[in-house]
Amino acid sequence: MVDLSQYLPILIFLVIALGLSTLFVFLPMATARLTGVYNPTAEKLSEYECGFPAFEDARSQFDVKFYLVAISFIIFDLEAAFLFPWAVSLGVTGWVGWTGMMIFLGILAIGLAYEWKIGALDWD
Amino acid sequence: MTEFFVSLGMAYGAAWFLATVLGILLIALPLMLAVAMVIYVDRKVWAAVALRRGPNVVGPFGLLQSFADGLKVFLQETIVPSAANRGLFLIAPIITFTVALLGWAVVPFGPEAVLADINVGLLYILAVSSLGVYGVVIAGWASNSKYPFFSALRAAAQMISYEVSIGFIIVCVILWAGTFNMNGIIAAQQGHGLGVINAFVVNPLLFPLFVMFLISALAETARAPFDLTEAESELVAGYQTEYSSMSFALFWLGEYANVLLMCALLAILFFGGWLPPVDWAPLYLVPGWIWLFAKIFFFFFVFSLIKATVPRFRYDQLMRLGWKVFLPLSLFFIVINSGWLMATGHFGAGS
């Protein structure tokens, strides 16, 4: 059965880690104001560009290929999600489970082969 | 530790809480110290390969260099660009660093010395490391500047591409170990090689996966030769371009903490974690955490050497390696490994 007392440390860890990193971000901001290093100017606060004001909005549209990578990732991640319980329960499911997974992998291998063939895995 | 506080006359609940908080601090603070030292090691190795001296002024042998850098960075001004989304801009380094620390909650430092001994420990690490992408993407987007934005896109696509093969490689290790519990995985490696060597890596069916995991770990943490997210010749400093002061340093700390976590994973999954390398009774007298740290340090040294010697990949080469080489190969090895284990009756009653 699930031992919830093993999960509580993770929650406490999360709180402590969040606190630590928040402190690391905001404490220097406070000290900078106290020591007088804090001295923003319009030039300093402008975004980085090679010596001229930016021509256009930084958040431009980008290639649809990134979308394809993300969706391929979801599919293979789900495949991995199916593999996790399979890997630890083979002792119970035996050859039935093994054969079932091989068929599943075969189906997705077809998809991978199709992606490969059509050039969706090429990056250019 | 809880027993110790109970013996001091505390109530069990309070003793448990105090012990847990102490345990967390015992992980988090030495980790930050380790990161500082590891950055120093990284620079020294890099310098040695390039026949330079590296940091050698602050403290003996320059040992205190990282602390001097930390102090300098701490006293600097935090610049938030006027075009940036202020809130998200400051949240991004917090996410990166928190996530980098969080993975260590399930890493076992000894048979008993593990903060959260959960059944799904390895999956937990996988889940936490998949969160790392958000710090980078949010940083790049919130900066509202061109180079960070490009870098964030690259980083996201790169990290998710290699997470796929990491997931499949983990499945192969799990097939042999039979559990997702970190201590269980380590225990399964005892005497794995001919009954004497405590490591999965000597298994010929797992060795190729170790190599793939090592390379995927480099790509997942965006270390050289896969550091395309901060390729200075094209993207200035990547998603960190607009950052300054401690928020900048947090990305560095987070990055190195992630690298150390990957080294720890390599040690735990393939090299027997806190077990001594050879199953020989006198070696067990050495505390487990020393073995683990030695292995982590060894892998970090390998990472450093790779950074110093291998030229950077191009983005299309990186994607090709991830999707066209590692993905099919790791799938193939799942079939081979599970088939072998089924055929040899490793699972006993199943067949």
Added chain:
Amino acid sequence: MIQLFAFYMFATIVILAAVMVILARNPVHSVLWLILAFFNAAGLMVLVGAEFVAVLLVIVYVGAVAVLFLFVVMMLDIDVASMRAGFVRNAPLGFAVALVLLAEMVLGFGAYRAGGLALGTPAAPSQALPGLSNIQNVGALLYTRYVFLFEMAGLILLVAMIGAIVLTHRDRRGSAARQDIARQIGRKPVDATVMTRPKVGEGVEL
């Protein structure tokens, strides 16, 4: 006590984050609130003892699906002002849909609680196998009794993969410069270089 406290904390944050998903003006902020909601839902899953589901929720939804959402939202480069313009015009329609949904839910739950419907009886919940962890129990059922549904999931994933490629892939194999690594490595000095010994004053003819 701690579990109760944790439950209310997670539940409150889930609901608040879900509300913020709708209310946030910037779509990127919406996605980030959604991630927070997923994350706390995973916490709730841990509390009911479904640790594997909790981890999967983080790996699949936070680690993969939300990345895709973020890509889409960032890629679309939505003009927030123009999107807000249709808000008032479409509000009545939205309310009507919400009302219909609410009515249906109330009816459905009411009928279910009244026990008047016997559309199907749930199979007896299978007993957990003793001595096995959460994940192993999931596996033991999924790959034996529900193996057919599992293969169906594989087919659906295949369809999703092909669909995504058909929708987004543009073949540029002709136009872009491409690296053929096998050919590069297979190239030998003999193919690329010529050794000549030209006479003085005559030059080389290639």
